[in-house]
Ligand SMILES: CCCCC/C=C\C/C=C\C/C=C\C/C=C\CCCC(=O)SCCNC(=O)CCNC(=O)[C@H](O)C(C)(C)COP(=O)(O)OP(=O)(O)OC[C@H]1O[C@@H](n2cnc3c(N)ncnc32)[C@H](O)[C@@H]1OP(=O)(O)O
């Protein structure tokens with residue numbers, strides 16, 4: 001039987017309506033139709049071709065990225081994809097997603113524009129946003145420096161107010177103060193939102209954002225006092241090397257006073273620092289926005305890997321042939337299922353948690369507009385924690401999918417190496433995942449310590465209000481099916497998270513210096529934060545596989561006993577059997593085109609072997625039968641052996 005038939009057979013086994021599931025995955029019928037239309041449009045446009053990427057050198061790759069970005073922008077305007085010509089509209093955002101090549105435009109639309117929207121005054125928005133919306137200026141987000149990334153308060157670039165000229169002088173006082181990493185900075189951006197320490201009359205007011213022009217709008221040369229370049233090749237072949245992550249230093253560069261982003265705090269003409277009645281953390285608002293976007297995108301990356309691994313696992317056969325019959329599809333091995341299906345479930349779980357987080361973020365934004373800042377700590381903790389949880393699981397999941405595809409998964413034509421290399425920096429950028437979990441832990445410990453003062457926990461920590469009950473809890477699971485009841489699973493996760501948080505809080509109270517305690521207990525705090533974040537995401541297969549993976553936590557906190565742990569495992573095996581006939585249909589529901597998947601192993605038609613064979617011959621090494629270098633390096637060896645043999 002050929003691969004084509006394998007997948008048709010798999011599709012017939014499905015026990016649910018794939019078309020309905022496509023709509024669930026997309027969010028609504030409207031979203032489904034939009035994604036479907038745009039993904040086909042991209043797939044059929046030769047400019048958006050991407051199967052040649054792995055063989056391109058850095059310069060060609062970068063030029064190819066510029067070409068695609070310019071073409072995408074042209075399409076956005078020609079097709080009137082959005083009324084405002086803004087790439088923030090859903091159609092244009094989808095176009096970018098399906099083009100599937102990171103570019104400077106991500107930072108322009110994803111960070112530069114939101115930074116001005118969130119931190120600029122009305123006048124600043126009126127001046128800068130129309131230019132940015134039309135891409136008459138191109139911006140990036142220049143925060144991280146060579147010496148400091150996580151520790152934002154440790155940034156060294158200075159913005160010193162000069163009352164004589166009503167300007168700020170932007171300066172890089174040390175090598176370590178060089179801006180280092182901002183995407184789009186290296187070769188493209190004309191402007192940046194630069195984060196620098198505000199200095200007035202010798203006093204340091206901490207880090208603030210400033211709009212700084214970097215390059216001439218005529219000849220693209222850096223303006224006087226500015227040195228810029230690309231920071232060099234990054235992990236992976238094509239991967240994130242389409243992006244010009246840059247280095248930037250300032251030598252006393254002057255900008256007008258009104259280019260400090262002044263929504264949170266202002267500097268007057270006289271050089272007086274005025275802080276509005278809003279939390280200073282709003283300066284970090286763009287990061288909160290992007291973390292929420294990253295959570296929403298995690299399910300996309302994971303589902304692509306899972307789609308490839310599931311289809312290929314149904315096509316691939318090894319062992320088990322009797323009397324010359326077919327061998328076993330590797331998807332039928334329980335070990336394959338126990339590695340693959342939790343990832344399939346995670347992709348769905350992350351899809352829904354992404355929607356929920358968008359809701360939470362929208363709610364917080366509305367409240368902020370109405371000057372209600374009460375939900376900001378919860379929004380920060382949720383976006384930071386879920387960003388960390390989903391990107392770690394997705395990066396690990398993509399790598400697991402590569403292994404699930406055996407040797408062929410290591411070929412670039414499987415699509416998996418590049419998917420991993422492009423995705424894995426998400427564990428670091430927009431906040432290192434451990435640093436972000438420690439932020440969640442701080443929030444949790446604070447919540448626990450405030451319980452005694454009668455402060456009612458809200459939002460995702462609301463379960464802590466039932467602390468007494470959760471500390472008494474012991475699961476009453478008696479048979480495997482009991483683990484199918486959502487409230488049984490939920491309670492176990494709540495009790496585990498609550499107990500881990502309380503244990504951390506108790507241990508912390510033993511230290512006379514709380515900061516010292518926090519450093520000492522950091523590893524436990526991170527585990528408690530993970531437990532809390534997993535609680536936010538739990539749902540059936542996903543939940544039980546997590547429970548199985550973290551069984552130690554559940555048993556050591558006394559939430560369940562070992563017997564109940566093995567019942568959960570038994571139930572998990574049953575669930576795998578239920579997922580099995582639906583697996584291919586569940587990944588079809590993502591509705592990804594072959595262009596978007598970019599994988600021979602994940603082809604919709606399952607025609608893997610002939611296409612792998614065909615693809616191999618396209619490698620540049622196969623352009624000639626005898627390789628370049630044969631005469632210089634191989635032939636002399638062979639001749640030498642001949643001489644030795646004769647001796
Ligand atoms: C496929 C389609 C793609 C389409 C693309 C288009 C759009 C998508 C959008 C964008 C994506 C674009 C590209 C993506 C790719 C790459 C982008 C990468 C860009 C970057 O990579 S860009 C740099 C990011 N760089 C960081 O991410 C630094 C991490 N480091 C920090 O973030 C802080 O530095 C922290 C938090 C570690 C410590 O900060 P700290 O030392 O000042 O604070 P401290 O711990 O003392 O906390 C004091 C009080 O502030 C509260 N607090 C803290 N942070 C808050 C916040 N954000 N909001 C509200 N409250 C907050 C605390 O909870 C506490 O509260 P309390 O006092 O009540 O306890």
Ligand SMILES: Cc1cc2nc3c(=O)[nH]c(=O)nc-3n(C[C@H](O)[C@H](O)[C@H](O)COP(=O)(O)OP(=O)(O)OC[C@H]3O[C@@H](n4cnc5c(N)ncnc54)[C@H](O)[C@@H]3O)c2cc1C
Nearest residue numbers: 141142143144148149150181182183425428429430431434
């Ligand atoms: C591909 C990519 C794109 C990027 N794009 C941009 C951009 O557009 N603009 C921009 O401004 N920046 C950008 N960055 C920078 C990025 O935001 C930082 O690299 C990130 O915030 C991590 O900071 P760091 O590099 O200082 O890591 P570090 O903080 O130096 O981390 C090193 C190690 O120390 C650990 N660590 C650090 N602090 C603590 C602590 N308190 N407790 C325990 N462990 C700790 C970390 O867990 C990690 O293991 C980008 C980075 C990458 C990789």
